[in-house]
Amino acid sequence: MxxxxxxxxxxxxxxxxxxxxxxxxxxxxxxxxxxxxxxxxxxxxxxxxxxxxxxxxxxxxxxxxxxxxxxxxxxxxxxxxxxxxxxxxxxxxxxxxxxxxxxxxxxxxxxxxxxxxAPLYQHLGGAFRGENFPIPLGNVVGGGEHAQEATAIQEFLSAPVGAPSVKDAVFANAQVHGEIGSLLEERGTPAAKGDEGAWAPPVSDAEAFEIVEEAVETVSDDVGFDIKFGLDLAAAEVFEDGEYVFGDEVRSTEEQIEYVAGLVDEYDLAYVEDPLDEDAYEAFAELTERVGDQTLICGDDLFVTNTERLQEGIDVDAANSILIKPNQIGTLSDAFDAIELATRNGYETVVSHRSGETEDATIAHLAVATDAPFIKTGTVQGERTAKLNELIRIADEAL
Ligand SMILES: O=C(O)[C@@H](CO)OP(=O)(O)O
Ligand SMILES: [Mg+2]
CATH class of the missing domain: 3.30.390.10 (Enolase-like, N-terminal domain)
Incomplete structure (x- = not known):
């Protein structure tokens, strides 16, 4: 047929x-x-x-x-x-x-x-898939490889962990994005947007932490549920000769672990992606040992949706979550295998967009089909809202 x-x-x-x-x-x-x-x-x-x-x-x-x-x-x-x-x-x-x-x-x-x-999520997930919806992690401020003259950290992500529904979560992330726009304007900081629609202001990482923290608190108070935030440090991009070079800050591996663990404590971060280099399994494990019970330590460039690399990580307790990008590995079956291996080993899955996207909304279906606890797909801008709006439609059974 x-x-x-x-x-x-x-x-x-x-x-x-x-x-x-x-x-x-x-x-x-x-x-x-x-x-x-x-x-x-x-x-x-x-x-x-x-x-x-x-x-x-x-x-x-x-x-x-x-x-x-x-x-x-x-x-x-x-x-x-x-x-x-x-x-x-x-x-x-x-x-x-x-x-x-x-x-x-x-x-x-x-x-x-x-x-x-059948809707795609139903076809992929089958009759016995769970009924959960992923919490959207929304990029609200960013730089790195996604914008010039902006933060050294690639992504600051709004994480509406207390949202009662996927719709509330999606709208909350957009509100955080809007709030940051207003805060930047008040400060007189001109801000362009990066590839994923996040604000790309010419500020230090320290200043970005202040702004994002204030915005999530303001919006959290307004909507009445808990909104935290997280990071994608994309550390492999700035790892040079054994050192992490984030703008003017240069850190050894030990210092980077110390720095990230400190951020998790100070800002109660919900999520930390690629805090260390893509070959640094042991350093990842050290950080996970320290703060893995407080936050998600997620491997993106570390695991590249590849079951062999994920198994290596599982063997040494390198992380407690994995980013899932079908194009990193090439097929949906391979992405499913990575999700299955992760889930069996207690790793949380975060289905993710890429910085270059289209209107394609497959990842929204993939996240729902596999019962993924998180999806990372921006907050505003058409190619990002294509996925977010599809999630809302799936929740509304309006496909
Ligand atoms: O690093 C990442 O997680 C992604 C998506 O945000 O960026 P890119 O697609 O450029 O690898
Ligand atoms: Mg990443």
Whole structure:
């Protein structure tokens, strides 16, 4: 019923104005799915390979499409993804590109859902999925690789941990974003926005902590539930010759651990992503040992949604949560495997967007399907609200 008739690939624009791969999957019974690959700026060294778009499309047309058309069932996600892996023949999708692979993988899932007449989260999660909704972590101030002349820390994330519903949480994050805009204006600090729609003010990290803390407190008082905040330090991007170089602050590994543990205490942080380098399993473990019972220590560049790297982390208690980005590993099946391994080992999962995005809302469905406790997908700006609004629709059963 869900046999694939055709896979079509094209280049479209992403939110940074770069080209990305879009895939259409049509089934013989008339089912249709469309999805586009996102793209990172602060990419981990161990991510699957994103090829230049035209190359990725040409290679996927040559190697993958003939193996899918007329032969594979879109409703059988494992078969689709195994076929993509076999067509590619490498560990890291360097032949057809993880950008082509993930676009096809997600488009096939949507086509499968379309034929079955089920929403995507239902198709992916099945009848026995949980009924929880993820708490959205919303980037409200940022810099690093996502904006110039802004904070050294890549992301300050609003975390509405006490929100009674996903809708309240989404609106609260937008309100925190708005409140920060007002605070910056009061201070006379001109602020552009970064790639993900977060404010990108020319302030020190210390000043950003003050502003974000004030904003989450103000909005928390107004909405009447607890809003904390968290960070993505994207530390691998600033790790040079054994030192962490955050703007003018240069720290050794021990000093970085001390600094981050201090921040967790001082600001009661709900979430800390990539506080240390992408190879620093032991340093991660040291930090997790110190503050892992107070906050989430999340591996993004550390784990790159890869079960082998996650298992290494589990073995040494490197963290207590993992960021899940399907394009880091190339297929939805691989992302599911990482989620399953994480969950079995008591790691929290955070399904995430990339800094370069499209209107594609697959990650909202993936988070609900897998009962992920968190989703990271910005606060404002169309390509971010595409996911947030989809979450609201899923909660409202209005798809
Ligand atoms: O580091 C991250 O977590 C992401 C998303 O916020 O950024 P990028 O997509 O640039 O890797
Ligand atoms: Mg990150």
């Amino acid at each position: 869900t046999r694939i008739e055709t896979v079509r690939l094209r280049a479209v624009l992403d939110s940074r104005g770069n080209k990305t791969v879009e895939a259409d999957v049509l089934t013989e019974s008339g089912g249709f799915g469309r999805a586009a690959a996102p793209s990172g700026a602060s990419t981990g060294e161990y991510e699957a390979i994103e090829l230049p778009v035209n190359e990725a499309i040409a290679a996927a047309r040559e190697h993958a499409v003939p193996r899918l058309d007329g032969r594979v069932y879109a409703g059988d996600q494992r078969e689709v993804d195994d076929t993509l892996r076999a067509a590619d023949g490498t560990e890291d999708f360097s032949e057809i590109g993880a950008n082509s692979a993930v676009a096809i993988s997600m488009a096939a899932a949507k086509a499968g859902a379309d034929v079955l007449g």
